[in-house]
Amino acid sequence: MRKGILFDLDGVLVSTDRLHYLAWKRLADELGIAGFTEEDNEKQRGVSRMESLAVVLAKGGKRYSEEEKLVLADKKNGYYRELLETLDESALLANVPQTLRQLRADGYKMAIGSVSKNAPVILEKTGIAGLVDAVSCGLDITKSKPDPEVFLVAAKKLGLAPEQCLVVEDAAAGITAAKRGGMASLGVGPYYETLGGDFCARSLAEPIDWKRIMES
Ligand code: B16
Ligand code: MG
Numbered sequence: 001m002r003k004g005i006l007f008d009l010d011g012v013l014v015s016t017d018r019l020h021y022l023a024w025k026r027l028a029d030e031l032g033i034a035g036f037t038e039e040d041n042e043k044q045r046g047v048s049r050m051e052s053l054a055v056v057l058a059k060g061g062k063r064y065s066e067e068e069k070l071v072l073a074d075k076k077n078g079y080y081r082e083l084l085e086t087l088d089e090s091a092l093l094a095n096v097p098q099t100l101r102q103l104r105a106d107g108y109k110m111a112i113g114s115v116s117k118n119a120p121v122i123l124e125k126t127g128i129a130g131l132v133d134a135v136s137c138g139l140d141i142t143k144s145k146p147d148p149e150v151f152l153v154a155a156k157k158l159g160l161a162p163e164q165c166l167v168v169e170d171a172a173a174g175i176t177a178a179k180r181g182g183m184a185s186l187g188v189g190p191y192y193e194t195l196g197g198d199f200c201a202r203s204l205a206e207p208i209d210w211k212r213i214m215e216s
Helices: 017-030 038-042 049-057 066-084 096-105 119-126 149-158 172-180 210-215
Strands: 004-007 109-113 134-136 165-169 184-187
Touching (some): 004 149, 017 038, 017 049, 017 066, 049 066, 066 119, 096 109, 119 134, 149 165, 149 172, 172 184
Parallel strands (some): 004 109, 004 165
16 A cells, blocks of 8 residues: 655746746847747756756757756746746645645655755745655755656655655656656646556646545
8 A cells, every 4th residue: 555645846846947947048148049938948947957958959959068058057946046036825726735734644755856946945835845754856866757766765765665655747748757756656747647657647736536546
């Protein structure tokens, strides 16, 4: 029987995609890269900061050294951190605090499994830091999803084996990471039907039979 639930953060519990988009757009404009759209921003869902930068740079004609890329990614993060200053509980997706409280009352252990290095700030600002038992994020890992590292670290922090955990994800890379890590998965978000999760639901605001999922 499964005892732990590992939640991805962006796209599952909070919505920060607009802020990521605005920060990348500001960088793209500075670099003279035209045509970086919210559609391109979709390709950045659940992937690392450097892979997200590659999506932006692919829109321009110029090549950058690895060193220059690090500087650019850092610059975008500065813009994103400025925007995160305004973050509050209104960024939480529907029914999130209620779901976390209910799952805790039902006796499940919960952790965050996010590749974002800003996860601790986001959890504090949105007021849900105290509703989970552990956080595994970009600061704890060297390999991004679809590598399972972030979820393996999360399971370890909860003191559980991978097969005792369910991963909740909105990105295909995260579902693949769960599978590679030997964990069951629940796909949510706009692409929930095609993510390939073992279970799926449009969002955490839908009626989800957690008991059935955790006991199956
Ligand atoms: P940062 P998740 C991911 O978070 C975002 O979905 C993705 O768009 C972002 O590039 C990545 O975090 C890295 O974030 O630049 O803040 O370290 O979905 O894994 O919670
Ligand atoms: Mg996500």
